[in-house]
């Protein structure tokens with residue numbers, strides 16, 4: 039219930055004044071409803087079925103004056119009052135619905151934005167440890183549970199206010215009968231606690247099932263090419279069938295629980311109303327009109343009682359989603375790497391690096407529970423405005439090292455210094471603004487080439503765009519496309535070849551005109567001719583930009599100013615390419631022997 043209280047408090051803070059106005063509205067609606075019921079007595083008495091004078095002194099007191107009026111006038115007056123009450127009640131209710139919806143949408147959007155904001159501010163290590171589909175599930179499915187839960191909370195508030203007012207009216211008419219009903223209601227509520235507990239358990243299960251569905255489906259569509267080419271369709275279909283069976287079992291369980299609680303309430307309410315009438319007549323000697331009113335009030339009130347119960351059950355089934363969103367917010371806040379995401383882009387000036395980046399005795403491991411470090415005692419200097427190449431076998435730790443250099447991952451021990459100044463959360467964003475990064479698996483959005491380029495620098499001119507495309511040897515293929523820059527490239531750039539995607543991402547990185555360029559296997563998908571052209575273009579940047587490259591094809595790094603060879607998380611060689619290559623029995627020498635060396639042009 040901690041989570042529920044937390045969200046109720048947040049809802050209270052968010053809605054503020056509007057919530058109180060709505061509560062007043064709810065009180066009004068309940069009073070009008072109660073008054074409408076009271077009016078039924080004089081209406082019936084006009085028909086002669088029973089007389090007001092046979093009722094309680096309270097009723098006589100209120101409606102006594104009608105006996106002095108001609109019957110025609112009394113009837114018109116009563117019907118007018120009745121219609122007026124129902125119309126005002128409907129109008130207020132309509133207004134309340136609209137206001138409640140505004141509260142629900144505003145509040146859940148606020149939670150959505152808060153969660154997204156804290157996710158954006160979380161560090162890379164946080165994302166490495168989470169499953170992407172779980173994050174998507176939180177921002178879609180779980181948020182929709184939050185919308186439902188908030189709606190239910192407001193409904194609960196309405197029902198509680200309505201019930202309290204109707205009970206007040208009933209108490210005013212007959213304290214004894216009301217106390218009897220309340221005592222019965224209390225006993226029934228005690229029994230119903232187990233329904234709430236069970237609902238929460240089923241809610242947990244539903245959340246887990248929804249997560250596994252989204253996770254599985256996302257994985258499958260990401261790997262659809264593998265599925266098709268390896269004929270895995272049957273096994274994937276079987277996975278979905280198992281999931282469907284699980285969801286049916288869970289829904290049946292949920293429905294059984296709902297039916298059980300409804301049956302319980304229906305039976306108890308029937309027994310209660312029957313005993314209420316018995317007790318009213320036999321024990322409390324109720325007057326006919328008073329009895330009629332009380333039966334009327336309680337028969338309208340009881341569904342609300344059960345409404346409160348079912349709201350509580352449904353809210354309980356939404357609690358796991360509340361819990362999960364709260365946990366996600368806490369986790370991402372704990373992994374916060376900088377303060378304000380919006381402020382970051384606008385006001386931070388890119389850091390200028392004049393001497394270089396230094397890795398000082400860096401130790402890093404992905405899993406602190408394990409004793410193996412992915413990087414150990416890394417001590418390297420990356421000089422400014424020069425090209426540094428990082429090489430090594432697959433899994434040696436090259437990408438991890440780059441992530442640490444960019445401040446995406448934090449070392450467990452050691453420090454990154456820029457021009458002698460340690461990299462901290464204070465200067466991290468300014469440093470990042472100085473970097474353009476081309477990853478191993480380049481990412482392009484589903485949009486046009488122009489949109490993909492402008493995303494990184496919205497104010498770029500047409501000339502700058504073409505300059506970047508020329509640099510990355512992309513201009514030619516973009517011109518050949520039917521819509522040129524406005525060609526749509528599909529999901530993740532699927533309508534382009536691997537090499538074209540890599541060149542476009544390089545163009546995007548160049549367009550930013552940063553002082554540091556990081557290329558992680560950025561030319562792996564290129565043919566040797568295009569690769570050579572890009573290497574020649576990169577050579578032109580020498581002395582103007584700090585370039586860090588990871589390369590598997592060793593021929594591409596011959597012109598680097600410094601080569602760092604990494605093996606099993608440690609630096610085993612560093613220096614000029616030729617010098618290292620000539621060291622007998624060195625790793626670089628060994629790697630070179632394994633590769634067919636392709637000499638670059640130019």
Ligand SMILES: Nc1ncnc2c1ncn2[C@@H]1O[C@H](COP(=O)(O)OP(=O)(O)OP(=O)(O)O)[C@@H](O)[C@H]1O
Nearest residue numbers: 166404405412430431432433434435436437438439
């Ligand atoms: N998210 C992760 N969680 C746990 N271990 C990881 C994670 N990412 C990488 N590793 C491990 O860290 C080690 C270094 O990986 P890294 O990706 O840095 O190697 P690499 O040299 O860049 O390899 P490649 O050339 O194949 O890209 C590997 O043993 C890898 O299994």
